Amino acid sequence: xxxxxxxxxxxxxxxxxxxxxxxxxxxxxxxxxxxxxxxxxxxxxxxxxxxxxxxxxxxxxxxxxxxxxxxxxxxxxxxxxxxxxxxxxxxxxxxxxxxxxxxxxxxxxxxxxxxxxxx
Ligand SMILES: [Zn+2]
Numbered sequence: 711x712x713x714x715x716x717x718x719x720x721x722x723x724x725x726x727x728x729x730x731x732x733x734x735x736x737x738x739x740x741x742x743x744x745x746x747x748x749x750x751x752x753x754x755x756x757x758x759x760x761x762x763x764x765x766x767x768x769x770x771x772x773x774x775x776x777x778x779x780x781x782x783x784x785x786x787x788x789x790x791x792x793x794x795x796x797x798x799x800x801x802x803x804x805x806x807x808x809x810x811x812x813x814x815x816x817x818x819x820x821x822x823x824x825x826x827x828x829x
Contacts, residue, residue: 723794730788732771736781744771744785745793751785 729745742763746755753770759777768774774783810818 724792725794727791727793728788729791730785732774732783733786734776734779734781734783737776737779739776739778741774741776741778741783744768749788749790751788 725747727745727747728749728751729743730751731743732741733739734741740760742757742759744751744755744757745765746752753772754768755771757766757768757771757774759766771783771785775781776783
């Protein structure tokens with residue numbers, strides 16, 4: 711990763727993504743969801759299988775099939791969601807060993823104070 715990329719990361723406040731449920735034409739079961747960055751839905755996107763499987767980038771979600779009966783899928787309920795950079799999430803949810811780092815303790819205290827002052 712270059713320095714420029716590293717700096718760019720800190721500036722992203724989140725991006726809009728569109729998530730659609732993919733349902734089976736034949737049996738009607740929910741197979742998972744597809745996430746894209748555009749609307750109307752392009753064929754390519756990130757496939758999230760139902761049941762907590764690993765998200766996967768696919769070139770064309772229409773080629774996916776129902777895991778239950780092999781039927782074709784259709785997209786429904788397209789919803790706009792705000793996503794934060796994955797790198798950002800990883801940083802926030804990095805596994806903590808032993809005591810949390812000082813900056814995290816500080817951040818939590820700030821968040822707690824902010825929450826309490828709103829009461
Ligand atoms: Zn099916």
